[in-house]
Amino acid sequence: MNWTTLFLGLILLLNLIFAIIVVFQERKDAGSTWAWLLVLYFIPIAGFVLYLLFAQNFRRTPLFHWDSREKLRLEEAVVAQLEEIRTGDYKFQNPSSFHNRDLIYMLLNNNHAVLSETNRVDLLVDGHEKFDQLFKDIQDAREYVHVQYYIFQKDWLGQRFIDLLTEKARQGVRVRVLYDELGSRRLNNKFFQAFREAGGQAQAFFPSRLRLINMRLNYRNHRKLVIVDGRIGYVGGFNVGEEYLGLDPKFGYWRDTHLRIQGPSVFFMHCRFMLDWNQAAPDKPFHFFPELLPAQLAEGSAGVQIVTSGPDSVWEVIKDGYIKMISSAKRSIYIQTPYFIPDASMMDALRIAALSGLDVTLMIPDKPDHPFVHWATLSYIGELLKAGARVYLYENGFIHAKTLVVDEEVSSVGTANIDVRSFRLNFEVNAFVYDEVLAAKLLRCFQADIEDSRLLTLDQYRRRPYLMRIKESFSRLLSPIL
Template sequence: MKSSILKRSIIILLAAILQIILFSFLFTDLFRSIEHIEAILAFISLIIGLTIIRSELIGNFKIAWIILIFIFPVFAVILIFLLQRDRKKLKKNIMENAHKYERKYKLYDTSHLNYHERQVQLLNHHAHYNVCENNETEYYEIGEKFFRQLIIDLKKAKRYIFIQSFIINTGEMWGSILEILIEKAKTGVEVKVMYDDIGCFATLDPKYPEFLESKGIETQIFNPVKPVINTNVNNRDHRKIIVIDGEIAFNGGINIADEYINAIVKYGHWKDMGIKVTGDSAFEFAKIFLETWSFSRNVSVDVEKYKGNVETYNISNGLCIPFSSNPIDEDNLAVDLLLNIINNARKYIYITTPYLIIDDMMQNALINAVKSGVKIKIITPHIWDKKAVHMLTRSNYKRLCNYGIEIYEYTPGFIHGKTLVSDDKIAVVGSINLDYRSLFHHFECGTWMYETNSVKEVKEDFINTLKISKEITQEDYNKSFIYNFFIDLLYLFAPLM
């Protein structure tokens, strides 16, 4: 397997290098043949810069692009051309397949809700995700508990199993799941597995889908990496969804790899969180899965046949709205939802995130909330998985802490969970990190909950996690001038990464 992965990596790397060299030669020869090239480049840069300023991009993206244009005008022009071309292709692909999947929804009456009706209106009235009342939720504060329950429920599957994961890695976790999937496929259960190509680039053999298909498991690689320059390679499927019979669904930050259940140790103790929904919400997650499956495979999907038999549950425990976001929609739902929660909080907001790399708009929203009397606490990892990303995360500490936002680092190791709880009313558990990649470049998903039993569980887990976390002080973010200069420089281009 390692040889196949290495061979594929070398082919893609060499192809990319050759294309970059070719582009460089073409543009160099072109510019050498044109008189007054510096003046022409300056004019083009000015026009593109003005266009970006007047565009709907958020401020941090505008700054990054304008700096890039004026420092590397030729490279920036090529990159902008490729981005526009590839974005149009991806959007066209999704739109052309939209008719093969129809998102049916019902408008929910929000008149009986308090101030949280704004989030319901955003997710339901605007984004067209169904509000589910017939639910039961179960929160898992650690990957091991999530995994144990997942195995129990997978064995109960009678009709279908859908699995969508950013990372799948061979080992104890995937081995246990795969054994069940193979047995279920033999009995006629429909099994579909979808994983991201970049997420599994170094973990699965390029021919792994053939192996799974031979076992009766339908397999789809999301956005396969090809030896052709394509900026959509940055748009990854970061979602984690498992649906069983349209009656049970799992969501959260937990990928299918052994470090997520602490079967192996990579960065100290790995703390991840997930949610199980039973009832109407499970079918909503099936829809999110099938929507991605349909445009990835270019196939029509009869969504209704995957509806679960949930009438017998007769559950009434708050509200749930499973939702998703992607980099193609004009409205960025993940950002809009987070800002909505922050702006409407009255007492507190508690957040866990492995990365804290946010734009000025999000920072200002958090700061304004604190100024209005809202207590905000954020937990990030103490042991990092990516040095540069951790440095960028810490670069946000100073400004946020100076305004009274309390930031803690999870001292036992790496906290990978993505949770938010507010005012004992609202909680969100999902795949969305507080960084540019999740908020603007990736396909993501989450579970929004209102007054379910899991809202209390998310809060209790946060408070317990605080007890083994270190509060950030001035000593942690007061660094040398050279260090801060390097981080500020790196942060300028963070939106494009």
């Protein structure tokens, strides 16, 4: 009996120590802290193992390192643009950029996201359309192709993709493929064998250090980037797999949004890929910096900032960009997201906008792909409906688009969802675009999607079954760590 008492006392003492670590050392927000304290309370010892797997703090040590000479060159451009915007000397070429100069300054100051205004931005909203265009661009590549995806499936589309990249590698084109180990967990060395034999390079981000055990599995590189010859860049929501072509009967049609960019912003997309690659493959680094930033590459008139965030960032940069856009809105806010689990600051911004009489419209899937995340999403919807926002449930398959359009002139398209995971845990990348033409295209797509959606009213929401309310409440409690 004494040994049993001693053992239980030791467990309680260890649990208390672990709780102190969570509260005082990690310095997380209150919601996340309480969620982890509940886990530690109800699952002693094992809860701390889960904490080690899912709650590491990467903000202590920088993950991505620049060569000092290369970093200096980019920092010079950042400092110069910040000073010109601050003093009013910067010559905006685009009215949308000028109207959103505060947002531009914040992202430049917070993320070194240099603004370029001579970009051509094409919108891709269908999987077949996106991959047909992407494969054509890769076929025309002459120097290099750099590919980064969270999910790269080993199916018909994935095989066709790697076969094309293998062919380009045989032609002497430098080809690198970076994939997230968790998202692309079905990939193996055999899948890349012919590609590597042809001279291509493939690397997993945050690979397992021990077989079947990955202490960093909760921190996922959710970015999707493709850069072709420094001329063309792709960013958005599509991963690589048959489901993204609408071929998975579970989801049906897959509705997503991607951008194809030509112009100087491709250079900054390439900088992001270079940092991610060199972190994942320190034994195979590469460095790409032309002598001058490619401001001379004039393809169009869209202003673009390539903005990134991750668990290593001091602040939640993309979330801050979203909130700044919402708080600056004068007329309308249109959002498409597969997951809607906002923190208090994001929820307050949207609620205040709706209560102020702005047109706040949100579209989410009617069909869940992750039940707990879907139930948590629904738990937040009621607050927006009470504030006067409109909410549509997309019924024609699954909507995976991550878009925010404000006042029909500024938009954000990329990989970040409106949830805690994207804001704090995942490595994400978004293009913030200052262009009325693109904003109009996104709004037309939104209106077309409404035809395949149903409006959720406040009365309908209040009449939902009690079992659903219980699921929502439980899922919302866990939302800080979903």
